[in-house]
Amino acid sequence: MTIKIGLLGFGTVASGIPFLLKENSEKITAAAKSDFEIAKILVKDDEEKNRLLAAGNDYNFITNIDDIVNDTDIQIVVELMGRIEPAKTFITKALEAGKHVVSANKDLIATHGKEIIALAQEKGVAFYYEAAVAGGIPILRTLANSLTSDKVTRILGVLNGTSNFMMTKMVDEGWTYEAALKTAQELGYAESDPTNDVEGIDAAYKAVILSQFGFGMTIDFDDVSHQGISTITPDDVAVAQELGYVIKLVGDVRETESGISAQVSPTFLPKEHPLSSVNGVMNAVFVESIGIGESMYYGPGAGQKPTATSVVADIVRIGRRLTDANVGKAFNEYNRPAKLADPADVKSGYYFSLNVPDKKGQILRLAQIFNGEDISFSQVLQQRGDGQKAHIVIVTHALSLTQLSNVTAKLNAESDFTLINSFKVLGD
Numbered sequence: 001m002t003i004k005i006g007l008l009g010f011g012t013v014a015s016g017i018p019f020l021l022k023e024n025s026e027k028i029t030a031a032a033k034s035d036f037e038i039a040k041i042l043v044k045d046d047e048e049k050n051r052l053l054a055a056g057n058d059y060n061f062i063t064n065i066d067d068i069v070n071d072t073d074i075q076i077v078v079e080l081m082g083r084i085e086p087a088k089t090f091i092t093k094a095l096e097a098g099k100h101v102v103s104a105n106k107d108l109i110a111t112h113g114k115e116i117i118a119l120a121q122e123k124g125v126a127f128y129y130e131a132a133v134a135g136g137i138p139i140l141r142t143l144a145n146s147l148t149s150d151k152v153t154r155i156l157g158v159l160n161g162t163s164n165f166m167m168t169k170m171v172d173e174g175w176t177y178e179a180a181l182k183t184a185q186e187l188g189y190a191e192s193d194p195t196n197d198v199e200g201i202d203a204a205y206k207a208v209i210l211s212q213f214g215f216g217m218t219i220d221f222d223d224v225s226h227q228g229i230s231t232i233t234p235d236d237v238a239v240a241q242e243l244g245y246v247i248k249l250v251g252d253v254r255e256t257e258s259g260i261s262a263q264v265s266p267t268f269l270p271k272e273h274p275l276s277s278v279n280g281v282m283n284a285v286f287v288e289s290i291g292i293g294e295s296m297y298y299g300p301g302a303g304q305k306p307t308a309t310s311v312v313a314d315i316v317r318i319g320r321r322l323t324d325a326n327v328g329k330a331f332n333e334y335n336r337p338a339k340l341a342d343p344a345d346v347k348s349g350y351y352f353s354l355n356v357p358d359k360k361g362q363i364l365r366l367a368q369i370f371n372g373e374d375i376s377f378s379q380v381l382q383q384r385g386d387g388q389k390a391h392i393v394i395v396t397h398a399l400s401l402t403q404l405s406n407v408t409a410k411l412n413a414e415s416d417f418t419l420i421n422s423f424k425v426l427g428d
Ligand code: NDP
Pocket: 008, 009, 010, 011, 012, 013, 014, 042, 043, 044, 080, 081, 082, 083, 086, 104, 105, 106, 107, 131, 132, 135, 188, 189, 190, 191, 192, 301, 302, 303, 304, 307
C-alpha cells in the first residue's frame, strides 16, 4: 500500500524528508511494509509556492490547510513549521480529521502537549515527535521503549546544538558571538527566533519533554528554570579551564525525595565527565538510572538530515502500525502525577564569580556570608587586584537551591560587592 503524507512547511528539516524517502526507500518500505508518497505540501503563499516550483521542487504545493485536512487519502500529517500558531490549530484540525501527526515542534509540545496528546488518544491516532529532543538522537523512543525496565534518577543533557556550536567556536577558535550565531543560522541549526537557542528556552522545552519520557511527569514550561549562554564571560571560561572544568549549557532533570526538578543553565563540567567532550552541533543525553547505571546517547542535535531522519523514523513507525492495523498507541505511556521538588532537596556545587574591594578582610567577609548559610568552600581563587577591585572565584561543595537563593541575596545586599555570575558545578 502507498501511504500519503501531507507536509506542513518546507524549510530546513522538511526539505530533507524527500531525500531520505528516496535514498533509503528499500529499507523504509521493508520496515513499514508500505510505500510513502508526499501528496501535498503546505506553504505560506503563492509567492513561496512559485519560488519553490521555479527552484525545481516538483511537488503539489498548496496554501490552504483545508486541502490537506479534507483530503481523505492523506493519512499522515507532518508539521515542520515551528512556533505555536498556526501549528497548534493545524495539528488540532488534522487530529480531529483522524490523521496521524508527526512533529518536531518542541515549543508546542512543551507548552500544549497535554491537550494535543489527549486529543490524539481520544481520536485513536498517533502523535509522534522523536525529533523534538536532541534532533538526530533517538532518545525519546529509547526512554519510552528500551528503558522501560529501568528507573531513571537523573537526565543531564547538552540539548541545544546552536548554543553548543557557538560555545565551541567561541572558546576553541576565538570566534565572536555574532559570527558563531550567524553561522549556526546559515547551517540550519538555529530556531527561527534564535533567542530560544541562546537563552536556554529551547533546551527548557526539551527538558519538559524529557521529564515526561524519563520520569512520567508532565511539568509546565514555567517549572523549568532556565538561563542561557549569553551571560557567560571570557573570564568564566578561562577560570573554568584553570580549575579543570568545561562550561556547557546543560539541561538537568532529576527526581529528589520530594519531587522532580528541571533546570537549564551554564554548568561547570569536570573535564573527565563524558558530557564535557560534546562539542559543536553535537548533543548528548546522559542518563543515570538504577539498572544500567550511567549511559550516554550522543549525536547531532540539529541540522537537516539528522533531524529529518528522526522525523522519517516516526513516519515509518506509523506506516508499519497502519499496515499491522494497531495504530494509535501513545508515544509515551509512562504517566504519574507531577510533583515538583522542594528547593531544599535540589543540591549541587556552585561557582561564584565576584568583584570585591581590593583591600584586606574581603575573604573573611565572604567566608562569614557563606558560613552563615552553612555553605562550605571547595576552591577559592583570588586574582591580583588593580588597587580598586579584586576578582574572586569561589567553588562550593553541594548546596541547595534554598541556600543558593539566600547566599545570592546576601551577596547582592553588600553594596561594595559585585556578583558577576554564579553557575552550577557538577561533581562538587
Ligand atoms: P524553518 O524555519 O527552516 O522551516 C519552517 C518552514 O515553515 C519555513 O519555510 C516557514 O516559512 C514555513 N512556515 C511557517 N509558517 C507557515 C505557515 N503558516 N504555512 C506554511 N508554511 C509555514 O524551520 P526548521 O525546518 O529548522 O524547523 C522546523 C521544526 O523542526 C521546528 O519546530 C524546529 O523547532 C524543529 N527542529 C528543527 C531542527 C533543526 O535542526 N533545524 C532540529 C530539531 C527540531 P517562512 O520561512 O516563510 O516563515
